[in-house]
Amino acid sequence: MMPHSPAEPGDKRPDLGGEADRRLDGVPHLFIFGTPGTVGGAATKIRDIVRLLKDWVPITLVAPSIELLKHPAAQRFAKGTGVRMILRKDLPRRARGVACVICETDFFTSGWAMRVREMGLRLVFSNDMMWEFPGEREAARSGLVNRVLFVSEGQRRKFAGIYDGTEQVLVPNYVEPDDFPFRERRGPDFVIGRLSRPDPGKYPADFPVFYEELGLDHARFRVQSWTDELRRIYAWHRFGPHWELLAPDKVPAARFLQSLTLFVYPLGHRVLESWGRAVVEAMLTGAVPVVPEGHQFHDFISPGHTGFIFSAFAQCREAVHVLRRDERYRQHVAREAAAFARDRLCNPAVHRRLWARALSFEPPP
């Protein structure tokens, strides 16, 4: 039996603009492969896309395992949005529509790429990382992937050799702005911190030294997504009382980011960010981003206006000290960053049009 989302497209939905409306009307059903959650770029991306599109196209979420299907955060989300969640094995034999696969590492080796095509679905793949998944190259070469989505030009370049024969669409990430309300930072409390998925690769080898060498008196450091593995890796460092190391999901992301004055985000030497959801989330809340060059942050940070991009430690320290000394300037940058994130990066109408383009196909002849 064909699964249906309770949230079918209705008459009351806002107008997207004629062409985008027509395009989404042409998508009979959207199966999103992946699990919504509150930690990590892919899980949060799925949350935001579902909420962005659910009133325009019927959606079913397809989880890869019973553990993820039953995860309380996923269940709460499904209940709250009214979107149905099923396991891959519960998919119908035949269906019309699009399978949008978001950052599912086992998708090509599990045989589901072929099965999805055999069901009659178009396969749209969004890797979201800067490395290829097992079987991805072979699937692309054999024509299993109808369309590939990239979140940035940098990511597109990285995968150019794999997807040269596949239709490509650039769809930058969307973050639901209302989830990350702006808060003006006032007063002497100066907090530096970061949030990411609990992946040790996201942290530079010298992480705690990096914050401490900034040389800020009476600053506090807050980090969320700290795990036992990170504790072992940085066991050589003595974390003083000015450090607060929080477990993943300990505090809701928005509340955590609102507590930071600056989002200082040095990254591990093996990591290349494809976009940077956490940075945009921080900007929305009014935490000024101070991020390293060599990633995709220049897509949304204008140095000195909506944040800072540093090429070396000395530049980072200088930026941080300027922001510490000049509260009015810092507040100005924070407001500019938040406004840019809300109006330009996370504009829902713009993103619906992008997704309409990403998910619609000409009907088969």
Add this chain to the structure above:
Amino acid sequence: MTSGDVLPWSVAVGQREREAALNLAASIRAAGAFATLHVLTDATIPGCECYDWMGLEPDNGFRYLAYLKGAVSKLPCEHLLFLDPWHRFFSRPAQLSAVCALSPVHLPLEGPLLEHPAAAGTYGMPAPEASALLRGCGLKPPHYFARPVFMMVRRSAVDCVFSLGHEFRERCRSHGTEVAGALALAYVVQMLCANPEAHRAENRRDLWLPAESLRPDELEQLESGPPGLQRAIQLLALPSAVYFGPRGTESCLEAGA
């Protein structure tokens, strides 16, 4: 902090290096710098705490990482200070363990890598090539030259130093380049220090310098005269430890050792 938190160790294999270690140990005692010099060696050296060198091959300088992780880290001390035997101590070092600053490891950074005349000899390749390898393995410029002859490691960071050094070696190998342990250690210290300025040799002139960085009159002051108040005052402005380098032979940590 005093030098009591710091355990000095060295490697001396063969008669020339043993003689160098003997002289180093004598200068350490004369300066009152440390109680004992611990040496991995192939024959007993009077006045040193000696350990079997286990016959490890030089492995392009990487055997020192193996000694650090496999042997020296078992000794009970918070900071482990590797001293190439071709050092001499002239006074007791002050605030020695503070030399790590906030980092878990310290090597004196001697200036821009691309401009240092000793870089090619130490790393066994032209400085631009060394710099390209550092960059390719994630170390952002500016890159500094560091000769790994005076290296302090916090004991709790030994595993981290070892793995980062070998990760660098393997990544370079995967691109067809065999690197010297000296370059790997320069990589490690710069990856772990965040702020290279805190590790510039010039910032701790009172602690360590290579002999070629001293003026002839400064060297003369270090070498001259019996201990006394006046000499002690003169020494305040000069380094406690001076690296003279191997005379007529390759340093144990340099490329190809």
